[in-house]
Each structure stands twice: as structure tokens, then as C-alpha cells.
Amino acid sequence: MAAVTLTPALEDYLETIYGLLRGQPVARVRDIARDRGVRPASVTPAVQRLAQMGLIRYERREHISLTPLGEEAARRVFSRHQLLTRLFSEVLGMGVKQAEVDACAMEHNLSSEAMDRLTRLFEFMRSCPRGEADFLPLLHGCPVFTEGAKCDRRCQGESCASAAVTLATVAPGIQVRVERVDAVGAIRRRLLDMGFLPGTELRVERRAPSGDPLWLRMDGFQVSLRKAEAAAVRVVPLSAPDGEDPSPSGPV
Amino acid sequence: MLLAGNPNSGKTTVFNGLTGGHEHVGNYPGCTVEKRTGHYLHAGRSFLVTDLPGAYGLTSYSPEETITRDAILKGGAAVVVVVVDATALRRSLVFLAQVLEAGANAVLCLNMSDEAHQAGQRLNLPEMERLLGIPVVETVGRQPRSLDVLREAVAKAATRAAGPSRVVLGVRQERAVRQVCDLLLKAQSGQISRWRAIQVLLDDPAAVAEFSEGTPGAALTLRAVARVRAALERETGQQADLLMTAAWYGFVDGLLREVTVSGVRPDARAVSDALDLVVAHPLLGLPFFLAAMYGVFWVTFSLGDYPMQWLDSGIGFLASAIAGAWPEATLPVLRSLVLDGIIGGVGGVLVFLPNIALLFLGLSFLEDSGYMARGAFLLDRFMHRFGLHGKSFIPMVTGLGCSIPGIMGTRILENERDRLTTMLVLPLMSCGARLPIWMLLIPAFCPPPWRAAALWLVYFFGAFLALLLALLLRRTLLRGDEAPFVMELPPYRLPTWRGAVQKVIERSWLYLRKAGTVILGISILLWVATTWPQPRHYRVDAEIPRGEVVVTDGLQAANLPDGVVALTPGEVAHRRAAEALECSVAGRVGRILEPLLSPLGFDWKLSVALVGALAAKEVFVSQMGVVYALGEGEPEREHLRERIARDYPASTGVALILFLLIATPCMATLAVTRRESGRWSFAFLQFFGLTAIGYGVAAAARFLIEALS
Numbered sequence: 036m037a038a039v040t041l042t043p044a045l046e047d048y049l050e051t052i053y054g055l056l057r058g059q060p061v062a063r064v065r066d067i068a069r070d071r072g073v074r075p076a077s078v079t080p081a082v083q084r085l086a087q088m089g090l091i092r093y094e095r096r097e098h099i100s101l102t103p104l105g106e107e108a109a110r111r112v113f114s115r116h117q118l119l120t121r122l123f124s125e126v127l128g129m130g131v132k133q134a135e136v137d138a139c140a141m142e143h144n145l146s147s148e149a150m151d152r153l154t155r156l157f158e159f160m161r162s163c164p165r166g167e168a169d170f171l172p173l174l175h176g177c178p179v180f181t182e183g184a185k186c187d188r189r190c191q192g193e194s195c196a197s198a199a200v201t202l203a204t205v206a207p208g209i210q211v212r213v214e215r216v217d218a219v220g221a222i223r224r225r226l227l228d229m230g231f232l233p234g235t236e237l238r239v240e241r242r243a244p245s246g247d248p249l250w251l252r253m254d255g256f257q258v259s260l261r262k263a264e265a266a267a268v269r270v271v272p273l274s275a276p277d278g279e280d281p282s283p284s285g286p287v
Numbered sequence: 288m289l290l291a292g293n294p295n296s297g298k299t300t301v302f303n304g305l306t307g308g309h310e311h312v313g314n315y316p317g318c319t320v321e322k323r324t325g326h327y328l329h330a331g332r333s334f335l336v337t338d339l340p341g342a343y344g345l346t347s348y349s350p351e352e353t354i355t356r357d358a359i360l361k362g363g364a365a366v367v368v369v370v371v372d373a374t375a376l377r378r379s380l381v382f383l384a385q386v387l388e389a390g391a392n393a394v395l396c397l398n399m400s401d402e403a404h405q406a407g408q409r410l411n412l413p414e415m416e417r418l419l420g421i422p423v424v425e426t427v428g429r430q431p432r433s434l435d436v437l438r439e440a441v442a443k444a445a446t447r448a449a450g451p452s453r454v455v456l457g458v459r460q461e462r463a464v465r466q467v468c469d470l471l472l473k474a475q476s477g478q479i480s481r482w483r484a485i486q487v488l489l490d491d492p493a494a495v496a497e498f499s500e501g502t503p504g505a506a507l508t509l510r511a512v513a514r515v516r517a518a519l520e521r522e523t524g525q526q527a528d529l530l531m532t533a534a535w536y537g538f539v540d541g542l543l544r545e546v547t548v549s550g551v552r553p554d555a556r557a558v559s560d561a562l563d564l565v566v567a568h569p570l571l572g573l574p575f576f577l578a579a580m581y582g583v584f585w586v587t588f589s590l591g592d593y594p595m596q597w598l599d600s601g602i603g604f605l606a607s608a609i610a611g612a613w614p615e616a617t618l619p620v621l622r623s624l625v626l627d628g629i630i631g632g633v634g635g636v637l638v639f640l641p642n643i644a645l646l647f648l649g650l651s652f653l654e655d656s657g658y659m660a661r662g663a664f665l666l667d668r669f670m671h672r673f674g675l676h677g678k679s680f681i682p683m684v685t686g687l688g689c690s691i692p693g694i695m696g697t698r699i700l701e702n703e704r705d706r707l708t709t710m711l712v713l714p715l716m717s718c719g720a721r722l723p724i725w726m727l728l729i730p731a732f733c734p735p736p737w738r739a740a741a742l743w744l745v746y747f748f749g750a751f752l753a754l755l756l757a758l759l760l761r762r763t764l765l766r767g768d769e770a771p772f773v774m775e776l777p778p779y780r781l782p783t784w785r786g787a788v789q790k791v792i793e794r795s796w797l798y799l800r801k802a803g804t805v806i807l808g809i810s811i812l813l814w815v816a817t818t819w820p821q822p823r824h825y826r827v828d829a830e831i832p833r834g835e836v837v838v839t840d841g842l843q844a845a846n847l848p849d850g851v852v853a854l855t856p857g858e859v860a861h862r863r864a865a866e867a868l869e870c871s872v873a874g875r876v877g878r879i880l881e882p883l884l885s886p887l888g889f890d891w892k893l894s895v896a897l898v899g900a901l902a903a904k905e906v907f908v909s910q911m912g913v914v915y916a917l918g919e920g921e922p923e924r925e926h927l928r929e930r931i932a933r934d935y936p937a938s939t940g941v942a943l944i945l946f947l948l949i950a951t952p953c954m955a956t957l958a959v960t961r962r963e964s965g966r967w968s969f970a971f972l973q974f975f976g977l978t979a980i981g982y983g984v985a986a987a988a989r990f991l992i993e994a995l996s
Contacts, residue, residue: 054548055548057411057414057548058409058410058549162458221348223528224344224348225343225771225773226773227344227529227532228346228381229343229378229773229775230377230378230381230536232533232536233525233529233533234533235536241567241568243567243569243572244573244665246668247671248772250664254375254378255374255376255377256374256375256776256777257775257776257778258773258776259660259663259664259677259773259776260772260773261671261771261772264771264772264773
């Protein structure tokens with residue numbers, strides 16, 4: 036790993052360029068400017084600096100692409116951003132939008148050691164058989180974590196995961212994450228096909244008059260579910276009711 | 288090639304765009320799901336397309352999914368095009384993953400890409416193709432030109448075999464799948480697709496049954512598979528089906544992370560959501576729904592009235608023109624056939640074409656815009672109380688246009704009993720064919736300000752009765768478990784004018800064709816039956832010389848001895864014609880039925896018309912037209928309405944309306960019920976049950992009205 040010290044601003048630019056280049060062969064100064072919400076004139080010095088450092092190629096003063104060195108660096112920045120986002124959203128149970136914002140704020144100051152450990156944390160959660168089943172649900176099931184309550188031993192030493200809420204009792208407007216699907220048979224199959232999996236985020240949009248059925252907003256589509264079936268889906272309310280569709284955040 | 292995908296992905300629009308109307312609609316053998324096939328030409332070659340029913344997964348939990356599953360696994364199609372709603376990628380791509388695992392030679396079609404682009408979504412297509420190993424194209428189903436890329440991709444894909452599946456599951460899942468593959472291969476020679484292995488691993492009943500058949504020693508292998516599954520579940524602490532689904536979602540999420548340049552903007556569905564705030568509001572939702580339904584009827588009745596009047600006068604003009612130009616003496620029989628039988632009969636039904644077209648237009652707009660799903664959402668709790676499913680609402684509303692597509696539409700209900708119940712009560716949703724009847728009878732017995740409300744009431748009563756009957760059925764004959772209610776709510780989409788008009792033309796054309804064939808045929812038949820045999824002497828002619836009847840010009844009504852009736856020459860002719868009618872075959876049949884129907888206040892003329900209505904409900908109107916045209920003695924089309932109003936009291940009118948609403952579903956309905964339910968017994972149950980109920984309700988209503996007035 037070449038020791039290239041980038042300022043936070045330059046890192047952001049690199050990140051932007053990387054993002055743009057995933058969809059088109061070259062990035063233009065004006066694309067970068069639009070993406071970052073600045074004027075093209077402000078982009079030029081940064082781009083020149085990056086070119087000086089050998090991270091980008093600056094063709095015809097307009098078209099920008101990444102050098103192999105730059106690609107490496109960009110990827111590192113990008114994965115740091117991703118790890119932090121996942122830390123905030125998946126582990127700490129924050130809404131994805133807020134997680135992104137905070138990730139953006141923190142990523143530049145992350146040491147490589149911190150990044151290393153974070154990577155290992157996620158690797159642990161992915162590979163340890165009990166990581167998926169025990170660690171996160173334990174965390175997300177405890178009111179000390181989810182509500183900031185004081186520990187009152189209501190779980191009596193067992194995990195509070197059993198105190199998790201079901202979709203049937205969630206109030207409209209609340210964003211939740213699925214923890215468990217207890218249904219069986221045809222309804223289970225249907226729920227799984229529709230994407231009701233542990234880790235899926237969704238929002239209870241509203242209820243029909245008389246409280247049944249429920250109207251749920253999933254990722255990219257909306258679904259209606261009866262209370263009786265919703266009761267089979269264990270969920271964890273997320274701290275803040277987010278206003279919009281969550282972006283993909285599948286199971287670990 | 289096959290077109291597969293989730294429901295609401297625009298598959299059928301793509302199908303229509305590809306085949307351009309060169310399609311054939313039939314049935315899958317051995318079952319009742321609709322099969323649509325068509326063809327198109329590209330680069331000199333002909334491609335056969337089959338539009339598969341929408342499915343959320345390649346499982347066998349409903350007839351549609353089984354069809355799709357079988358077609359993809361066994362069909363031997365050259366190419367499977369997976370049509371996907373580009374704005375709902377995550378879930379849709381899981382279906383694609385399953386198709387890939389099934390070893391299909393797939394092409395991914397990102398439909399509704401215009402909406403996705405507008406919403407801010409940008410994907411790296413070349414990267415996607417590389418990761419999936421299949422061609423990926425973007426289309427806009429509503430714009431047939433955008434389908435050229437799809438045709439190209441399909442043509443290219445057809446020249447190659449399917450590559451190995453690029454779907455990557457988690458480590459443990461992969462290991463388990465491989466183990467099962469090995470086990471299955473040992474027991475059974477031949478290819479085992481990964482998909483089959485996965486299904487056996489998950490203990491899917493259909494896959495297990497398939498495997499057991501024709502494989503000696505299957506039980507041993509299945510036990511070994513069960514051990515693999517148990518080990519997997521123990522290792523992970525999760526159930527196997529969840530693990531697999533999670534693995535697919537994981538794969539899709541990873542894929543999307545790699546290829547998404549920019550995602551869908553959060554406010555992309557702002558308009559749709561704003562609409563839903565009102566439409567699905569806990570308090571406003573239902574009133575809005577009822578208002579919408581009333582609106583459709585109002586448009587049908589009021590707006591349709593104008594073109595209806597024009598058609599009416601047009602046909603009347605035609606009739607009098609012919610009557611004037613064709614002297615009575617020349618070929619009198621043929622003349623009567625044309626004027627009374629054909630124009631009188633078919634004309635009576637054609638006149639209502641504008642109303643029918645408007646009704647179809649209104650309903651198709653509600654359906655295609657996505658509003659129907661909201662309706663089902665609002666009504667589920669209510670329908671559930673009657674033992675029906677919220678989704679039943681959709682075929683039932685379709686039944687308002689015509690029972691036939693309504694009954695066929697019950698296949699969206701996964702539970703057999705829900706389906707049968709909905710099918711049996713569906714004819715109570717007053718269909719389009721009955722509309723001419725209401726347009727005839729309601730104004731006859733109802734003063735103008737109340738007419739729209741009366742029509743609404745008729746429809747409402749039919750629906751209400753349907754629910755009651757459904758409840759009864761669910762408590763008695765069709766008792767059983769209920770299906771889950773998991774229904775997708777598609778975003779509001781403005782239906783294209785072209786699509787809507789096309790649908791309306793299609794359905795109106797069916798109506799016209801029905802008029803041109805069945806109704807024409809029956810009108811002629813009935814004309815024959817009402818004309819012959821002719822009486823040799825007329826009673827009224829005998830009464831005149833005897834002094835029992837005096838012919839006047841209408842003025843000297845007083846000063847007549849008792850028992851003597853004064854008639855104008857016109858009325859005498861009328862009587863003569865009525866007697867001729869009585870003497871005819873139809874008249875005699877009517878007379879025979881009369882005692883049966885007299886509790887309802889029907890006379891033999893109505894009975895005759897009702898018999899005709901068995902074949903097709905519109906025939907009632909046309910037959911009344913024939914009866915009165917002949918009874919008139921002259922082929923002039925005076926308004927039937929007034930004649931009927933004159934001849935029958937309100938109580939009979941109400942009884943008639945009720946009887947026609949409830950009893951004797953038309954032959955076509957019975958045929959479709961038999962086909963969809965697979966049993967004659969259900970069709971008969973429907974027919975006799977509804978007729979008995981109709982009789983009872985009509986008689987009770989008449990009794991009530993007579994008692995009250």
C-alpha cells in the first residue's frame with residue numbers, strides 16, 4: 036500500500052470520481068462539480084492536485100480517469116465509507132440515511148488500524164455461526180440499546196430478544212428491521228419471496244380502517260399484509276422514524 | 288421463448304409490444320390458467336413467445352407459480368426473458384437468481400426503465416452483464432420501439448446454450464447444495480440442475496415428489512438429504528429456507544452494490560404517495576372508494592345517455608326508412624324478419640353499446656392505474672368477515688364488466704375454497720350484459736331524479752347479496768382454512784390512452800360480436816317462435832260483429848252498455864297482434880311457464896323473454912323488443928320503456944329487476960364456471976342455487992311492495 040496522504044477534501048473528490056466512473060468511461064469536471072454541489076472552477080485545483088499525485092489522468096482538460104494507483108486509493112476510501120455505513124446501520128441500528136451522513140463525516144479520520152478492526156468485526160459477524168444468530172439479535176433485543184432505557188433485568192438473564200415487537204403491533208410511520216420470521220407453510224414461503232428476511236428494513240406506512248391489513252413500504256415496492264400474518268414477523272424498531280425508502284441493506 | 292417475471296413487472300405489455308397483436312389466448316392443458324402465445328419476426332426468423340403468469344418465486348404454492356416453474360424447468364425453451372420492474376430491483380432480481388439456478392438460458396429485461404431513470408437510478412449495464420453472465424437490456428414496455436434491443440438480445444442468446452449459473456451463495460449454503468447434488472446424481476443419472484437440488488434440500492413437496500417418482504431407493508437418498516439439511520440448520524442456527532433466501536438476497540445485494548451508479552431518489556414516488564394519503568386514508572379511503580364506483584356508474588348512465596339516444600334514433604330512422612321503402616305486400620315474411628326480428632332484436636341491444644364501452648373504460652382505468660389494489664387493501668377486513676379474501680374484490684369488480692373474465696380472474700386467489708366461493712357468487716355482480724336491461728327497466732319504473740341512485744342500488748344490492756351468499760357458502764359447503772393476504776401495491780401509473788382504448792375496443796368488439804352472432808341468431812329464432820303458428824281467426828274480429836267491441840275513433844267513450852269495450856282501430860290491430868303472439872310457439876311456452884312465474888307478477892310475455900335471456904342476458908331486451916314490435920302490429924320502434932311502464936305495475940318491475948339480477952346466469956357463465964372449477968357440479972350449483980334465490984327474493988319483494996301500497 037503506497038503511503039499517499041490525502042486531505043479529506045481530496046479523498047472526497049477521489050470517491051466522487053470513482054463513483055462516476057462506475058457508470059461511464061470518463062468523468063468530466065462538470066459532472067464532478069454537479070455531484071459535489073460546487074462550481075466547476077472549484078473542482079479544477081483539486082483535480083490538478085490529484086493528477087500531480089499520479090492518481091488520475093487528466094485528458095484534454097475535461098476528461099478524467101483513474102490511474103491504477105488512483106483506483107487503489109479510491110477503493111480504499113470507498114470501502115472505508117461502506118464499512119462505517121454498515122457499522123452505523125447494521126450494528127448500531129441507525130437508519131441508513133443518517134448512517135451515510137455520519138459515515139461521510141467520520142471516514143477521513145479513520146486510522147488504518149480502526150479500519151482493519153472494523154473489517155474484522157464484519158468478517159466475524161459473517162463467518163461466526165453464532166454471530167448472525169446471537170450477537171446482533173442480543174444487541175437489538177435489549178431495551179438498553181434500543182431505547183436507551185436503564186437495565187431493569189426484565190430479561191432475567193435471558194436475552195431480551197424475546198421482548199421484540201412483531202410487525203402487527205408497530206405503529207404507522209415507524210421504520211423497523213426484521214429479526215425473525217416465525218411463520219410456517221404457504222405464508223412463510225410468500226413472506227420470504229417478498230423479502231421479509233432478517234435484516235430487511237421496512238416501514239409501516241399505514242393501516243386500513245379498523246386496523247387491518249397493514250400497508251408496508253419495502254425497498255422499491257409496497258406490500259399489504261394482514262395483522263394475523265404480520266404477527267409472525269419479529270421486528271426491531273429503529274431509533275428514528277426515517278422518512279424515505281431504505282437503500283439495500285441485506286443480511287450479513 | 289418464455290416471458291417470466293414478477294407480477295406488475297409489465298410483462299404483458301412487453302408481450303403485446305413484441306407480438307403486436309399476433310397472439311393466441313388459450314388454456315394450459317389440464318388446468319384453467321390462461322396461456323398466451325404469440326410470435327414475431329426478427330432478422331428473417333420467427334420467434335414464438337409465451338407469456339407466463341407472474342410469479343414471485345419458482346415454487347409451487349399457487350397454480351401460476353407451478354406453471355411458470357414447470358415451463359422454465361421442463362419446457363425446453365431456447366431463451367427465458369426475465370422481465371423486471373427496474374424500480375423494484377432487489378426483489379425482482381431474486382427471481383432472476385432462481386431462474387439462473389434452474390439452468391435457464393436467460394436474458395434480463397429491465398422494464399419500466401423510463402420510470403427508473405426519472406427516479407434517478409443509473410446502472411452499470413456492462414458490469415451487470417459481466418457479473419451475471421447474461422445479456423441485460425433496458426426497455427420501456429409501453430414504447431414498442433424500445434423493444435428492438437430485446438429482440439436483438441434474444442436472437443443472440445438463442446444461438447448459444449446457457450452458461451453455468453453465476454449465482455454465488457454463502458459458503459455453507461454452497462457446500463450443502465453441492466452435497467445434495469452429489470447425492471441426487473448418485474441416485475439418479477442425468478442432469479440435476481442446482482435449482483432442483485436446492486428444492487430437494489428445502490424439502491419442497493413438488494420437487495421431492497418428482498425425485499421420488501422413477502427413482503428406486505429415493506427414500507434413502509432423501510434421508511441423507513435431510514441429514515444435510517439438519518446439519519446446515521444446526522451449524523447456522525437458522526432454518527434452511529431462510530438461509531437460502533438470505534443467500535439469494537445477499538447475492539443480489541452484492542450485485543447491486545457493484546452496479547448501482549446512483550440509486551432511486553427517495554422522493555421518486557412522491558406523487559403516488561401523495562395520492563395514497565387520500566385514497567388509503569383510514570377515514571377518507573372508503574368514502575373515496577364508494578364515490579369512485581358511483582362516479583363510474585354515473586358516467587356510464589348519464590354521459591352514455593347522449594350517444595345512446597343518437598343510436599336509438601338512428602336505428603329508428605333506419606327502421607322507418609326500410610318500412611317506408613319496402614311495401615308491405617312484397618315478401619311480407621322477409622320484411623317482418625328484417626324489421627321485427629333483426630332490427631327490433633339486435634337493434635335493441637346495440638343501442639347500449641356506448642354505455643357498455645364507457646363502463647369498460649371506467650373499470651379498465653381503475654384497474655390499470657393501480658387503484659384496484661388500494662380497493663382490495665381497504666376492503667380486506669370487510670370482505671374477510673364474509674369469508675372472502677381482499678383480493679376477491681378484483682375479479683368481482685371485473686365481473687361488473689363481464690362475468691367471464693371475472694370468473695377467470697379468480698385465479699389470483701391462491702386458496703381453492705376462496706376461489707370457488709368467489710366464482711359461485713360472481714354472477715351477482717351485475718354484468719355489462721345486464722346494463723341494457725337496467726337501462727330499459729329502471730327508467731320505466733323510476734322517476735328521473737332517482738334513476739342514477741336506483742342503478743347504483745341495483746349494483747350495490749347484487750354485491751351485498753354476493754357477500755351474504757359467500758358467507759353462507761364459507762360456513763357450510765366450502766368451509767376451510769383461509770389464504771394469507773400478501774398483496775403488492777403497485778405505484779400509480781397513468782394508463783396509456785392507447786392501452787385503455789385498445790382494451791375498450793377489444794371488449795366492445797366482443798360485445799358486438801356476441802350481438803352479431805348469438806343474439807342475432809337467438810333473435811331470429813325467437814322471431815320465428817313468436818310468429819308461428821299464426822291463428823286462423825282472431826277473437827277480436829269475432830267480438831266486433833257480436834257487439835262486444837265497438838270500433839271508435841276514441842271520443843265516444845261514455846254511454847256504452849256494460850261489458851262493451853271501445854277500441855280505436857290501432858288498438859284493435861294491437862289486440863290482433865297480441866293474439867297472434869299468444870298462439871305462437873313462444874307464446875305457448877310462455878303460457879306454460881306463466882303459472883310458475885305468476886307469483887312474481889310475470890305474464891307470459893315476460894316469461895318468453897326470460898327464456899331467451901338464458902342464452903345471453905341482453906336477449907331479454909331484444910326479445911322484449913321483438914314482442915312489442917310484433918304486438919304493435921306495425922314495425923315502429925316506439926320507446927319500449929313507456930310500453931313496459933304502461934303494461935306492468937311497479938311491484939312487477941321490481942321483481943323483474945331482482946330476478947334478472949340474481950337468477951339464471953347466462954350459458955357462457957356456466958361454461959366458464961365449469962371450466963375454471965373443473966366440475967359440472969359447481970356449475971349446476973351456481974345455476975340452480977342462484978335461480979332459486981332469485982325467485983325467492985323477487986317473490987318476497989313483490990309481496991312486500993304490494994302489501995305496502
